[in-house]
Amino acid sequence: MWRVGIDVGGTFTDLYAVDSGTGAACTGKVLTTPQNRVLGVISAISQAGLSPEDIDLLVHGTTTGTNALIERSFPPAAMITTEGFRDVLEIGRMHREHLYRPYQTKPEPLIRRRNRFVLEERVNARGAVEIPVDPVELEPIIDVLRKRDIQSVAVCLINSYANPANEKAVAELLRKALPDISITMSSDVKPVFREHSRFSTTAVRAVLLPVMATYFERLEIALREKGFKGRLMILKSNGGMMSVEQARTRVEELVESGPAGGIGYASRISDMTGQTKIIHTDVGGTSFDTSVVEDGQGLITREYEIEFDIPVAVPMLDIRSVGAGGGSIGWIDEGGSLRVGPMSAGSEPGPACYGRGGNCPTVTDANLVLGRLSSDLSGKFRLDVDAARQAVGTIAEQLGISIEDCAEGMVRIATEAMAQAVKIVLASRGRDPRDYALASFGGAGPMHACAVASALQTPKVIVPHYSGVASAHGATYLNLKHDEEMFYFTVLSEAALDQVAKQFEQLKARASTALLDQGAANRDVSISHVMRMRYAGQTFEVDVSVPERTITAKELGAIAEAFHQTHKQEFGVRSEDFPIEIVALGVTAEAPIVDAAENSAAPVPEGQGDPSERDVYFAGDWSKALVYGPNTILPGQAIAGPAVVEDAHSCIILPPGWTARADDFRNIIMEEQA
Structure with missing residues (x-):
């Protein structure tokens, strides 16, 4: 039986599937169908050659709720x-x-x-x-x-x-x-x-309850009509998953459902490479998503905003998104300057080179003009180079520059928007990008990863084997996860510890029951406890982990020190002059949905053939670049830029001055030479 992850994005719907018995894997990527996203889900399953009746578990990440909120x-x-x-x-x-x-x-x-x-x-x-x-x-x-x-x-x-x-x-x-x-x-x-x-x-x-009820009903009907009898699970914004029955009621937890799977894959990359600090980035056709993973866990926020001053105050992965993807449109503002995004061509009509009626110049068109994309898009469908040049030419003429320089300018502007989004995440959490490796996901991500890393002074870029379908891949081994919280206000030193223990037990019982109702085994459920704390007089808090048992008075000093350290890490300061207040208690319950043995990586088949060569435009001039096919870089093999590494769903651009090597898991590790 197959375990399947599906991520519905603004432009593409991605699929990753693994056979629970043999470890064999397959992937799929189709254009999203915005008029009815369920059609794209069914199409992706079909393209991957899977029969719905052979799917035991389908984990689905969706942007339906997010789009409904943004578009009203x-x-x-x-x-x-x-x-x-x-x-x-x-x-x-x-x-x-x-x-x-x-x-x-x-x-x-x-x-x-x-x-x-x-x-x-x-x-x-x-x-x-x-x-x-x-x-x-x-x-x-x-x-x-x-x-x-x-x-x-x-x-x-x-x-x-x-x-x-x-x-x-x-x-x-x-x-x-x-x-x-x-x-x-x-x-x-x-x-x-x-x-x-x-x-x-x-x-x-x-506002989302009727929207998601309709979507899930359509999805379940479509799957059943195709013979699906397995379990349907939905990705949550906190980096876990929940049953479709619970998703119908807790719809506010679906706001970042799509990118959440990517965080799961970034955590897996952390285990594979031993890299404990990772900047997760995902570039699709419409947006650029970024977050931070430390010690295998994505950072959590309770201050997420859909738009300015419209918060969704539930525990969520701290993911920031900007309108910078393959479909982002280039344009000229009133001052005559070149701009890119946030408007996107999406999947309908898509970039001009897709030949689906689009005529606006997009980042994908620019990359095609620069030779960084192959005209057959790795065998998926034929791209129209002339249409791309014509679209980019409409703004190049207004700027009085060549088509190639305009295309390169578009790529640089999009890349800088991506780098700025990463800086916002890191700066807001008190992190230094030089301490991290950048993990690049998404069909368009590896094309821009080295440039983003250079802007951040991040020393290393990791492109995993399934980077083009990363969120779908990560969805297949996330855990069931459920959060509960309760108001409790007191000065830490004056806390009634028996009352704290009683409230934690109530939260634990509710969270555990929620997982058991979704099919988790009681022996597999793990619970973590946090106190939301602040210095007296502050209007924001930080989460501090506390023991999953009754807290004693002797441990209050250690909890206070943990708060000071957390506050120092997040905001750069600590103080012994102000009392510490507790404002809320929270628990997170987790349980695996599949056995650990089923999460072992499937062997990656080796590619065939020597690299080819084509002209690629870098820094104002054309260069000869070697072009490597899927899986042709063997573990331990090193290559130097300029080079292009193509696979079925993504394309890696290795600029001059960069080197790359494949590790034992076929992840591509790239570093800039001093």
């Missing part, structure tokens, strides 16, 4: 909140995205103001109900919801993290009156303080 392509939802808090989604955190841009505007709220309603109820910060919910006050709101055909309602009452009684009362009344709509309570989504992040995250769940 979801049915109208409503919010019911406490009187005086109707505009929390718009007011936000009272800060500016660009300090010196006077005419900036904030993104449109996920729920329109006309669909946000208030109740005269109140729970205080200690959890006492001061004003209970009046059912009569809710009746006219229900009438409006019914008339406007609202499909989903977010119930976001102030201080519900301390006591959800009023939220539960509202939700119960709504369910009785409107049984066909989805009800989401903020106390279920994020039972911790700070109303803006709690309300925003609840709004994300509310």
Whole structure:
């Protein structure tokens, strides 16, 4: 039986599959079908030569939820909140995205103001109900919801993290009156303080519930019609997976579902190479994604924003994305300067060279003009060089430069955007890029990896064997993963440790049950505990790992020191002058979904033939570059740039001054010569 990972991106849908018995592997890459992404999933399975009835496990990463949020392509939802808090989604955190841009505007709220309603109820910060919910006050709101055909309602009452009684009362009344709509309570989504992040995250769940329900229904029907009888699992933003049944309700955890598989592959690369610090990068047709992996684990954030001041405050891999991919469009701004992205040609119509009706110059067109891509795209389909030159020529003429120089300029601008995205991730987490290796994934990633590494002064680039389908590959061996958290506020030195232990047990029981309900074996479940902590007076926290048992008073000093060290690593400072506060407790439960023996790497077949040669444009001139086919670089073999290494789903560009070698796992390790 086959274990299959599928990643649906903006331009391509990738597939990686491994036979659980023999270790044999196969891959697939097809154009994404944006009008119905399920069609691309079925097409990828077919292209790989697989029969759905032979698939035992299918792990699916999807950008459907992310796209719906960015495009605002979801049915109208409503919010019911406490009187005086109707505009929390718009007011936000009272800060500016660009300090010196006077005419900036904030993104449109996920729920329109006309669909946000208030109740005269109140729970205080200690959890006492001061004003209970009046059912009569809710009746006219229900009438409006019914008339406007609202499909989903977010119930976001102030201080519900301390006591959800009023939220539960509202939700119960709504369910009785409107049984066909989805009800989401903020106390279920994020039972911790700070109303803006709690309300925003609840709004994300509310608007995505009908979108993802429709998508998963279509996906399951299509798979069943093709004979699929295995387990369907969905990638989560925290680097794990969950059942499709749970994914239907916890939709806010799907925002970075697609790139999450790549983090899993980066963790595997860390084990293979012994490189403990890795910058994960993934360049597809539409975007560039980057994150940091340390000691085999992706860094987690609770401050992710879909757009400026629209947070999704659940534990997520700290992934940053910019509009810089193969389909990113080159254009000239009002000042006459060359720009690239964030607009993308996507899969429809795609780059001009695809011959699907596109006529805008893209990064893929530029690479084809420069000779860095083969005109047959490694055998997938024929690229139109003349169409690419014509498209790039439209802006080269306006700039008064050659087509080749314009194409190289486009590539350099896209590469710099990628490097800047990496710098933002590293700087925000207090990391130095010179301490890391850059792991390059995606069909277009290895084409730009050396240039990105040079801009970052990163000494080493790693291109794994399945880099072109990395997220799909990584999806096949991620664990089931579930997070739970609870508000708990106190000064660390004054913590009631018996109460802390009791709350951790409650969280542990909920998280373990969630995994067991998804098919995990009790013996395989592991639990990790964290305290979210800060210096008194701060408005942000860091997660500090604590023992998975009852904490004693003697251990508080060690926990305080762990907090100081974590704060120093993240922000560059520590202080003994301020009390340390706990603001929340959290647990993460994990369990493998397949046996460790099934995760062994399949043997890589050797390629055939000597390298060929073609002209490639570097630094303003054409150079003769050796072109190596798939798997033709043997373990231990070294090559020097300029060179091109092509395989079925990606292309490595080795510029002059760089060398590359293959390790025992057929990963390509590239380094710039001093």
